[in-house]
Amino acid sequence: MTNEFVLEAITREFPESVISSSEPYGMLTVEIKKDDIKKVIHYLKDSSLEINFLTDVCGIHYPEYPEKEIGVIYHLHNMMTNFRIRLKAFMTRENTEIDSLVDLYAGANWMERETYDFYGIKFKGHPDLRPILNMEDLGYHPMLKEYRLEDGTRTDKDDSMFGR
Numbered sequence: 001m002t003n004e005f006v007l008e009a010i011t012r013e014f015p016e017s018v019i020s021s022s023e024p025y026g027m028l029t030v031e032i033k034k035d036d037i038k039k040v041i042h043y044l045k046d047s048s049l050e051i052n053f054l055t056d057v058c059g060i061h062y063p064e065y066p067e068k069e070i071g072v073i074y075h076l077h078n079m080m081t082n083f084r085i086r087l088k089a090f091m092t093r094e095n096t097e098i099d100s101l102v103d104l105y106a107g108a109n110w111m112e113r114e115t116y117d118f119y120g121i122k123f124k125g126h127p128d129l130r131p132i133l134n135m136e137d138l139g140y141h142p143m144l145k146e147y148r149l150e151d152g153t154r155t156d157k158d159d160s161m162f163g164r
Contacts, residue, residue: 001083003028006049013047014040029086037074037089038099044076044085045104051085053077054101057111059119061144069093072121074101100126118143 003023010030011018017036022029032040044051055075062069068090076085089098100123101108112123113132120141123129134142 001049001078001081006044006083006085009047009049010040010043013043027084027086029088031088031090034089034091034098037072037087038101038104041074041076041087041101042104049078049083050080051076051078051083053079054105054107054111055084057101057108057115059115059121059143061119063145067092070096070119070121072098072115096120097122097124099124100129102126117141120144 003026006028007021007030014032014036017033017040019031019033021031041051043049053076055077056073057075058073060071060073062071069092071088071090074087074089076087077083091098096119098121100112102112102123102125109127110132112126113129115121116123116126116129117131117134118141130136131138140146
């Protein structure tokens with residue numbers, strides 16, 4: 001199974017869903033519309049492609065891109081052919097909600113909880129979406145780039161020294 005074959009299969013089944021694709025370090029990476037991500041992953045799992053293992057679900061925050069500020073990244077794996085694929089779905093900060101994959105991959109449960117905990121991304125249909133590592137009353141999502149990088153009491157440094 002090759003990157004070209006899998007990309008062609010995805011674009012044939014979901015021609016309107018694929019936003020972009022690339023192959024950093026040889027791994028097929030496809031950006032999918034947020035509303036179609038679950039359908040695409042369901043297809044990858046149940047078709048002849050047999051992408052049968054969810055390796056990872058994680059979030060990402062790009063505050064400099066308001067239209068694609070928050071993203072969810074899925075790493076999937078076909079264990080028989082050792083084929084790996086990365087899928088990305090982006091959303092605005094005002095609409096950080098995406099479909100849960102718990103009904104497709106049971107292992108998504110804790111990965112989605114961790115992503116919610118650190119990035120505030122809500123997974124529609126998740127059976128128990130609550131913080132898993134942070135305290136319930138923390139009040140913010142620590143991986144979002146919304147905090148000062150330096151102690152506010154220091155006068156010798158400021159955030160501009162760190163690229164902000």
